[in-house]
Amino acid sequence: MTQDTNDEEVDFFNNRFPDAKFSICLRQDELKEKISDEKQVAIRQTFTCYCHDTKYTGIDRPQPKFFVIKNDNMTVENVLDELIRQNMTADCNHQFLEGFYKHTDAQYELFFGS
Numbered sequence: 001m002t003q004d005t006n007d008e009e010v011d012f013f014n015n016r017f018p019d020a021k022f023s024i025c026l027r028q029d030e031l032k033e034k035i036s037d038e039k040q041v042a043i044r045q046t047f048t049c050y051c052h053d054t055k056y057t058g059i060d061r062p063q064p065k066f067f068v069i070k071n072d073n074m075t076v077e078n079v080l081d082e083l084i085r086q087n088m089t090a091d092c093n094h095q096f097l098e099g100f101y102k103h104t105d106a107q108y109e110l111f112f113g114s
């Protein structure tokens with residue numbers, strides 16, 4: 001992948017999701033993929049990375065957050081829109097959303113990279 005392609009993708013996601021408080025590290029063609037046939041899924045955000053280690057922060061590691069998404073068409077795009085609407089943020093060094101880790105058809109976990 002060339003640098004130009006990367007910039008184009010970044011521009012695309014910035015324009016498509018202007019209110020996102022995290023960076024989206026996916027390909028455009030992944031947006032239309034359905035993550036589930038369910039009409040409601042729970043998406044968990046955990047804080048297991050070193051940024052939230054009590055050793056460094058001096059405060060307790062945050063509890064996982066759950067986002068309940070209801071949509072008849074559970075595409076990556078629709079899930080992202082709903083996470084943004086629910087004000088999902090990624091404040092640490094790991095703010096690049098790289099995908100969803102599937103636990104069950106109705107339970108997913110956000111996967112962040114740096």
Ligand SMILES: [Zn+2]
Nearest residue numbers: 049051092094
């Ligand atoms: Zn982190």
